[in-house]
Amino acid sequence: MSQTLTPTIERRLDEGLARLELAVEPAQRDQLLALLALLHKWNRAYNLTAVRDPLAMVSRHLLDSAAVLPWVRGPRLLDVGAGPGLPGLVLAILAPQLEVSLLDSNGKKVRFQRQAVLELGLTNVTPVQARVEAHRDAPFDQLISRAFASLADFVTLTEGLLAEGGEWLAMKGPAADEELEALPPGVRLNARHELAVPFDESQRQLLILQRYPTT
Numbered sequence: 140m141s142q143t144l145t146p147t148i149e150r151r152l153d154e155g156l157a158r159l160e161l162a163v164e165p166a167q168r169d170q171l172l173a174l175l176a177l178l179h180k181w182n183r184a185y186n187l188t189a190v191r192d193p194l195a196m197v198s199r200h201l202l203d204s205a206a207v208l209p210w211v212r213g214p215r216l217l218d219v220g221a222g223p224g225l226p227g228l229v230l231a232i233l234a235p236q237l238e239v240s241l242l243d244s245n246g247k248k249v250r251f252q253r254q255a256v257l258e259l260g261l262t263n264v265t266p267v268q269a270r271v272e273a274h275r276d277a278p279f280d281q282l283i284s285r286a287f288a289s290l291a292d293f294v295t296l297t298e299g300l301l302a303e304g305g306e307w308l309a310m311k312g313p314a315a316d317e318e319l320e321a322l323p324p325g326v327r328l329n330a331r332h333e334l335a336v337p338f339d340e341s342q343r344q345l346l347i348l349q350r351y352p353t354t
């Protein structure tokens with residue numbers, strides 16, 4: 140077991156998952172802890188995230204990502220601008236039935252994603268190094284992003300990657316109203332969910348966007 144993982148960190152993860160009412164198997168808990176240890180280890184050299192303290196990573200990364208699980212149905216999910224695999228890796232661990240692609244243009248981040256997939260033994264994750272505007276793939280049922288771009292850019296850059304009837308899931312802070320006003324025609328807000336992220340005081344929300352017919 141990694142030196143990163145103290146009993147305090149493990150307790151915080153357990154309590155956080157319980158507060159989110161997520162039933163997690165011991166093997167999935169081990170994978171979440173292994174991801175945390177790997178993030179902490181690689182962060183020193185690769186600068187993957189500004190959050191340096193592993194205890195803070197539990198809420199800011201693991202629990203924040205896990206909080207959107209009730210709205211993730213996949214089965215094909217693309218995490219756009221996934222960085223070190225957030226939220227995509229956490230969702231892939233918690234919902235093994237998902238087929239998750241992690242997209243990022245940054246080589247170091249995708250190298251980390253590949254290492255995490257290998258070390259955690261994940262068979263439902265595909266890391267991809269590409270700029271989203273150049274990426275072509277079969278359509279995805281859901282596209283998710285956290286801290287990637289404005290809503291308008293997220294939607295415009297990924298329009299061709301979303302299946303008919305699919306959804307954009309945007310994880311945002313409290314101030315998204317102006318961004319919603321700038322949505323392109325033919326796309327609307329379908330649902331907004333406040334996210335109660337354990338041990339995190341900041342306001343978080345999930346915005347679910349869909350296409351609608353304009354004629």
Ligand SMILES: C[S@@+](CC[C@H](N)C(=O)[O-])C[C@H]1O[C@@H](n2cnc3c(N)ncnc32)[C@H](O)[C@@H]1O
Pocket residue numbers: 188219220221222223224225226242243244245248269270271272284285286287
């Ligand atoms: C602020 S980070 C967020 C990472 C992760 N989603 C998180 O919440 O920790 C934004 C990521 O988007 C990636 N990115 C920015 N523009 C991109 C583009 N056009 N195509 C693919 N990835 C892009 C960056 O390399 C970076 O890793």
